[in-house]
Amino acid sequence: MAENSLPLPGSIDLAPERESTSSLVEWLHEWVVTVDHKRLGILYILYATFFLLVGGAEAIAIRIQLAVPGNHFLSAQVYNRFFTMHGTTMVFLVGMTYIFGFANYIIPLQLGARDMAFPRLNAFSFWLTAFGGLLLYYSFIGGGGLYGVGNAPDVGWFAYAPLTARAFSPGHAIDYWALALIVSGFGTVGTAINVIATVISMRCKGMTMMRMPLFSWLLLVVSGLTLVTITPLTAAQFMLLIDRYLGGHFFDTQAGGSAVIWMHFFWIFGHPEVYVLVLPAFAIANEVIPVFSRKAIFGYPAMVAASVGIAFVSLSVWAHHMFTVGMTSFSNTFFVLSTMLVGIPTGIKIFNWLATIWGGKIRFATPMLFCTAFLFQFLIAGLTGIMLSIAPWNWQLHNSYFVIAHFHYVLVGAIVFCIFAGFYYWYPKATGRMLSETLGKWHFWLFLIGFHVTFDTMHFVGILGMPRSIYTYEPDRGWNTLNFVVSSGGIIQGIAVLIFGLNLVWSYFHGRGAGNDPWDAWTLEWDTTSPPPPYNFAQEPEVRSRRPLWDVKHPEDPDWEYEG
Amino acid sequence: MSAIPAIPPAYEGEWRTPYRGKVAMFGLIIGESAIFTIFVVAYIFYIGKSLSGPTPQQVLEVPIFITICLLSSSFTIMLAERALARNRLGGFASWLGATICLGLIFLGGTAIEWHKLIYGDGLTISTNLFGTTYYSLVGLHATHVIIGLAMLSLVFLFTLAGRMGEQHAERFAVLAMYWHFVDAVWVVVFTVVYIIGR
Numbered sequence: 001m002a003e004n005s006l007p008l009p010g011s012i013d014l015a016p017e018r019e020s021t022s023s024l025v026e027w028l029h030e031w032v033v034t035v036d037h038k039r040l041g042i043l044y045i046l047y048a049t050f051f052l053l054v055g056g057a058e059a060i061a062i063r064i065q066l067a068v069p070g071n072h073f074l075s076a077q078v079y080n081r082f083f084t085m086h087g088t089t090m091v092f093l094v095g096m097t098y099i100f101g102f103a104n105y106i107i108p109l110q111l112g113a114r115d116m117a118f119p120r121l122n123a124f125s126f127w128l129t130a131f132g133g134l135l136l137y138y139s140f141i142g143g144g145g146l147y148g149v150g151n152a153p154d155v156g157w158f159a160y161a162p163l164t165a166r167a168f169s170p171g172h173a174i175d176y177w178a179l180a181l182i183v184s185g186f187g188t189v190g191t192a193i194n195v196i197a198t199v200i201s202m203r204c205k206g207m208t209m210m211r212m213p214l215f216s217w218l219l220l221v222v223s224g225l226t227l228v229t230i231t232p233l234t235a236a237q238f239m240l241l242i243d244r245y246l247g248g249h250f251f252d253t254q255a256g257g258s259a260v261i262w263m264h265f266f267w268i269f270g271h272p273e274v275y276v277l278v279l280p281a282f283a284i285a286n287e288v289i290p291v292f293s294r295k296a297i298f299g300y301p302a303m304v305a306a307s308v309g310i311a312f313v314s315l316s317v318w319a320h321h322m323f324t325v326g327m328t329s330f331s332n333t334f335f336v337l338s339t340m341l342v343g344i345p346t347g348i349k350i351f352n353w354l355a356t357i358w359g360g361k362i363r364f365a366t367p368m369l370f371c372t373a374f375l376f377q378f379l380i381a382g383l384t385g386i387m388l389s390i391a392p393w394n395w396q397l398h399n400s401y402f403v404i405a406h407f408h409y410v411l412v413g414a415i416v417f418c419i420f421a422g423f424y425y426w427y428p429k430a431t432g433r434m435l436s437e438t439l440g441k442w443h444f445w446l447f448l449i450g451f452h453v454t455f456d457t458m459h460f461v462g463i464l465g466m467p468r469s470i471y472t473y474e475p476d477r478g479w480n481t482l483n484f485v486v487s488s489g490g491i492i493q494g495i496a497v498l499i500f501g502l503n504l505v506w507s508y509f510h511g512r513g514a515g516n517d518p519w520d521a522w523t524l525e526w527d528t529t530s531p532p533p534p535y536n537f538a539q540e541p542e543v544r545s546r547r548p549l550w551d552v553k554h555p556e557d558p559d560w561e562y563e564g
Numbered sequence: 565m566s567a568i569p570a571i572p573p574a575y576e577g578e579w580r581t582p583y584r585g586k587v588a589m590f591g592l593i594i595g596e597s598a599i600f601t602i603f604v605v606a607y608i609f610y611i612g613k614s615l616s617g618p619t620p621q622q623v624l625e626v627p628i629f630i631t632i633c634l635l636s637s638s639f640t641i642m643l644a645e646r647a648l649a650r651n652r653l654g655g656f657a658s659w660l661g662a663t664i665c666l667g668l669i670f671l672g673g674t675a676i677e678w679h680k681l682i683y684g685d686g687l688t689i690s691t692n693l694f695g696t697t698y699y700s701l702v703g704l705h706a707t708h709v710i711i712g713l714a715m716l717s718l719v720f721l722f723t724l725a726g727r728m729g730e731q732h733a734e735r736f737a738v739l740a741m742y743w744h745f746v747d748a749v750w751v752v753v754f755t756v757v758y759i760i761g762r
Binding site for chain 2: 045117118189192193194197199200201202203205223224226227230231232234235236238240242243246247248250251255256257258261265268280489
């Protein structure tokens, strides 16, 4: 041991096993009061998975309604509530919580730390986020308010003014929406601060910034971006509540207020938010692709620089959501060009991933399958993004299903695929058991087919002129077949997600034992046991390169000889 | 373990990372700055767009005295920080007390100003756009002053109870960062509300 500070897996004494808790109440109590980053990470992920199913069910209901013209499966009012709740749920309760769940679980392990920088803040942030979600869904019951009108929010996830004013949205639905986002926003900011402090201050000995695993690097960038992204939304929500409760006039056009400024405030949040969600997907791909190609990541410094570049550029593109509002031609040009600029750093990333795979000894296990699909789909999503960034094209297709197809290509085709990859990759670490590869392959192929049936087709419906947010359509528009295809793809995706859920549960009890390092990976989380003991590492590790476990496994050819 | 022939070079020098509290406060300040930016932008955007009176020119007076008080509290808290770092607890308690007093004077000044605006000039948050943006921006800042004062008072109570010492210097420096931020924001709010907007 003396000559090597990084213990080989299994060579260290583990922390004593926790005594098994005797009753269900004690067990629950332990989970509720926990400040352990691994337990909180799991809570985040379970919470996000629950809401993924809820938001998915809403999406299925929406698609059933739209499958045939003149359908009466949902009423117009319920339809509006469902698409609002679907969007809000998927962005705030699923996307954000998955990100911070993975961040919580993985980052301290990757950095060789024993916990996050602020464990209690971590627990506080989680419970705030959880409470925010409950508040949002409570609107189905309590949103009627004293007037008995209104139910869940039905104003779209971007809640444009003046539709949210008291006169047009009576009842409490909007208030629940705003409060839920404020509360979960505070939770998000708390976790973002925690991640930043952890990455900056809790790295183990020898882990300089440029030796840090890319997952942690990207989550650092994401957390920094979150700090300047979620907060404008919080500010705008405060303004909305001031308007609704104190008679303010921020968005009240009759008193000289402006509805357009809400759009600006919302999209100043809304567009960087896309990158807050997609950068963690990149982060997962950055871990999975090298390990399953058996090569070190290609162009590590370029990957870091591109991520920071994306974060900066993403702050100046928001008004490309507003080309149809009628801005000056200077603004239009600026936002067209800045939006196109995002293509450069993302292009660098795609080429780096390809170069990592190039010449590698590729293993197509389920995580790698999801990441491969992600590469193709993210490329297409980027290309339709460039199309939509051209203002005249955007005028034609704004708020059509083409836009819906584009951003679902990013949110599902890139982010959800990478989250699934992350599940299959790290599930063995968290539970000690492998997810079933057979079920995993079924999950992957069904989800892939369902995804393409739905969202490829949706582009065409959009080009044929179908606008978003309509609850039904006339049979003579030429959208009938395409809509039916889109809806059937939705069902296939739903089945795939159910198989995934089954896999999660089945493998927890019957999965193959994983051991410490099932993928023969290189970052520190694979150095400790699966699942890791309460304080992660009995002996604080010390690293000398970007791939500490490679150095241990290949002492004749260590990385630190080559890294500058 | 004996299978490892090479001994990698150890990390040279002492391994030090920044204090996590400072990093976190820095993050919080960035986030808070974004919130203030949105409110400041809304204020600037709505300058002169009110459809009815009263206007800022008619009712606002430049609050020079309380501004001086708040800005000098940045200086006193710095002196408190230094005293604590050198373990001079008497000096620490007095400079901290001075900081709290200056903050309270600032809050009192704001209270008097608001009382005059509400009861004298009839300007409330729902009167016009000026009222909406003014009370929310200045109120947001005042909220931060109140939170800062609450935390400073807590430290003051701990000091009186004899629980503070040199070992808390780094933590107190984090609180001081927040207080400096609150002061710096006031410079922006002051410029926007009382100079540009008037």
